[in-house]
Amino acid sequence: MVVSWCPQQKVLAHRAVACFVSHCGWNSTMQGVRNGVRFLCWPYFVDQLANRSYVRDIWRTDLVVSPGEDGVVTKEEVSGKVEKVIGDEGMAERARVIRDAARKCLGVGGSSRENFNRLVDLLRG
Template structure:
């Protein structure tokens, strides 16, 4: 995902790449995990970072269009979620910028490989 301007939210299966793209771009995420680590990632997005909402399956295991519509309205109308998503974006950008923790750790790793 390239840097996105004006995107209201990101509907994601919550794979790690999608989770990082949503965080890096500072957009709220509508979480629709399917298996494996996607459920743990949804927990981070919804419960820890509080930058998204998860869809709820009906008793028949189906996510209805009404559920998706309601969650999208809630997600796009919640200024707190949007603000936390932007704060996460800013933290990620700072980390990978020159002098940031991820930048410096990667630089140290490359330096060790060069020895």
């Protein structure tokens, strides 16, 4: 389904989501990681390219769409890559491991939560 807008975080949290076709903006990338989904990366520019590289080269939880010689990404390219992403159990396991690590960091006593709390305390003066 393609829609103009949706509550992305709620969609990604649904157990039926197996693959996230994403432009790899930072917020989208973090929402995908937090929910343990695999990615089909389709970046356009700037930070999206760096984020895609991290997802691909470090986490290894994605595939990247590749345009043809004419610069167009075909429906066959997208559907073939989605099938590969969904069928790769190693990728699914890595996504779960990263999800669990992210949730731990965000939970009570987690490093991200503690650093955020320190920032708030500093701002309060």
